[in-house]
Amino acid sequence: MSFSPGCREPMSSASELCRILTNANMTMYQTGSSEPLQPHPLQPSLTTVSLPATGDLLQLSDLSTCSSSILAQWYDQNPQYWSKQNVLEWISFYVEGNKFDASTLSLSCCFMDGSMLCQLTRDQLLNMFGMSLGVQLYQSLMELKAKYDLNETCKLLDNFLHEFLDFPLLSTVEVNEVVKETSYNDFSHVFKNFNFDNMKPLSDHGYESDSMHSSSSGGMLSFQNPSSPESRSSESDPEFSYPQIAKTHIKTERGEMMKRGRGRPPKHSHDPRHYQASKKSKHAPRGTHLWEFIRDILIHPELNQNQGLMKWEDRSEGIFKFLKSEAVAQLWGQKKKNSSMTYEKLSRAMRYYYKREILDRVDGRRLVYKFGKNSTGWKVEETGLHGM
DNA sequence: TCTTAATTTCCTGGTT
DNA sequence: TAACCAGGAAATTAAG
Numbered sequence: 001m002s003f004s005p006g007c008r009e010p011m012s013s014a015s016e017l018c019r020i021l022t023n024a025n026m027t028m029y030q031t032g033s034s035e036p037l038q039p040h041p042l043q044p045s046l047t048t049v050s051l052p053a054t055g056d057l058l059q060l061s062d063l064s065t066c067s068s069s070i071l072a073q074w075y076d077q078n079p080q081y082w083s084k085q086n087v088l089e090w091i092s093f094y095v096e097g098n099k100f101d102a103s104t105l106s107l108s109c110c111f112m113d114g115s116m117l118c119q120l121t122r123d124q125l126l127n128m129f130g131m132s133l134g135v136q137l138y139q140s141l142m143e144l145k146a147k148y149d150l151n152e153t154c155k156l157l158d159n160f161l162h163e164f165l166d167f168p169l170l171s172t173v174e175v176n177e178v179v180k181e182t183s184y185n186d187f188s189h190v191f192k193n194f195n196f197d198n199m200k201p202l203s204d205h206g207y208e209s210d211s212m213h214s215s216s217s218g219g220m221l222s223f224q225n226p227s228s229p230e231s232r233s234s235e236s237d238p239e240f241s242y243p244q245i246a247k248t249h250i251k252t253e254r255g256e257m258m259k260r261g262r263g264r265p266p267k268h269s270h271d272p273r274h275y276q277a278s279k280k281s282k283h284a285p286r287g288t289h290l291w292e293f294i295r296d297i298l299i300h301p302e303l304n305q306n307q308g309l310m311k312w313e314d315r316s317e318g319i320f321k322f323l324k325s326e327a328v329a330q331l332w333g334q335k336k337k338n339s340s341m342t343y344e345k346l347s348r349a350m351r352y353y354y355k356r357e358i359l360d361r362v363d364g365r366r367l368v369y370k371f372g373k374n375s376t377g378w379k380v381e382e383t384g385l386h387g388m
Numbered sequence: 389t390c391t392t393a394a395t396t397t398c399c400t401g402g403t404t
Numbered sequence: 405t406a407a408c409c410a411g412g413a414a415a416t417t418a419a420g
Binding site: 325343344347348351352354366367 | 407408409410411
Binding site for chain 1: 394395396397398403404
């Protein structure tokens with residue numbers, strides 16, 4: 001969607017905005033709206049209760065601390081999944097909280113759901129809401145998105161660590177030097193002890209069958225014996241041994257080698273999980289893009305500390321380096337439910353970003369990339385967080 | 389149904 | 405020699 005600049009137009013007053021919001025609340029939650037607070041599909045436990053009247057928002061000093069309010073319940077969700085009502089509440093909070101002159105604001109600018117909101121650029125928000133309010137809304141949105149992405153990345157990392165044995169969850173680990181030093185050494189023994197006899201053969205089309213990554217906790221990795229000649233660890237850490245899963249060639253029943261087909265492994269439409277996925281809304285947001293996934297690992301070093309996956313080389317310039325290239329690829333694969341992801345493939349996708357200027361080339365340096373002008377959310381001033 | 393964006397996969401050749 | 409980089413080509417998937 002696109003918002004034309006200058007959609008700000010006179011409106012009666014801030015109280016009018018409040019009145020409309022309050023009425024909207026009453027209408028939606030007393031009569032059974034077609035669009036109640038949308039629970040996050042991954043967080044189905046959210047319960048729907050009445051929203052406070054807009055006036056109540058005035059008494060909230062900080063959204064992030066209002067644990068007893070309904071606001072906190074949807075506020076903790078990914079803004080992507082906010083309803084129009086949620087967006088209105090969010091905007092009105094900043095309007096009221098800053099005593100912003102709502103007469104300069106068009107209500108039509110506020111009628112969007114979270115998905116639309118998240119597509120707006122900083123400039124679009126500034127155009128719509130003006131410098132003062134626009135900047136605040138943009139910063140709030142960036143923080144919320146980062147917070148949600150952190151949660152999701154944390155879950156992924158937890159799943160990844162927890163997939164094989166009772167490795168402590170990141171959320172429960174107290175970060176200290178001992179933990180930092182042990183994490184990956186512990187991994188190598190995990191993989192050495194893994195029972196490779198449980199490996200299922202590849203299906204005859206050359207891809208793993210869906211059953212191979214049917215783990216509900218985010219996709220099960222298939223393994224290749226690290227000592228086998230096919231094993232090709234591209235891991236930059238020589239002590240680190242990761243499971244290798246991509247196989248270029250497969251053996252047929254007659255023992256001849258066949259090439260794997262190109263492109264993504266096809267999904268099986270009869271698979272119940274695929275059915276679930278295909279049932280989701282047509283307007284469901286796209287998954288996080290690769291560069292955003294990378295960015296989120298980088299801007300949350302508190303997670304990275306445990307994994308040592310990546311690090312900033314020059315935060316102000318957006319230059320970063322893969323430390324555990326294959327591990328990052330595995331995590332990305334887990335997120336995309338693709339157990340055959342490798343750094344080789346991931347790096348190809350990264351190179352496509354050069355053309356779009358999402359990434360810039362860093363010549364002569366292995367595993368080093370740089371965020372380009374079309375990437376956002378990694379700068380210190382954008383995130384409000386401070387990297388290493 | 390078609391188009392398009394964003395990968396994913398495979399490949400060849402070059403560099404470190 | 406292994407690991408990585410570069411980029412073409414083709415395939416797949418999801419979203420619009």
